[in-house]
Amino acid sequence: MTRSKGRWPKLEMDQGVEDAMLLILEWLGEQGVGAMIRVDAExxxxxxxxxxFAAGGGPLSEGMRADGVSAAECMSRALLKLREAGLAVPL
Incomplete structure (x- = not known):
């Protein structure tokens, strides 16, 4: 992580990735990546x-998207895609 501001908490292994979702979004913003997560009621x-989850810009050569039935599944898929794109998201 670049420019660490000391806000990364120790996560318990039984907690899901959604517990770190806002920190992940903030870290992506610090890397120049615009990102969001949303739920579609319809x-x-x-x-x-x-x-x-959608992200683009900064070090991502192309925009990316990940979908899931839950926030946890969506973020897990997004983290895999981000890592495949060369962004080692600290978690």
Whole structure:
């Protein structure tokens, strides 16, 4: 992590990635990456994956998106894609 501001808490292994979601978004912003996570109520009512993570800019050569049925699944998929794109998100 660059320019650490000492705000990364120790995460318990039984807690999900969603506990660190805001810290991940903030870290991405510090790297020049615009990112967001959202829930779509209509897709939720239809039984489709309602959570979406989207990111682009900075060191990402292309924009990326990850979907999931829960915030945890969405962020887990997003972290995998970010790592595949060369961003080692500290977690």
């Amino acid at each position: 897709r939720m009512r239809e039984g489709r994956p309602a959570w979406t």
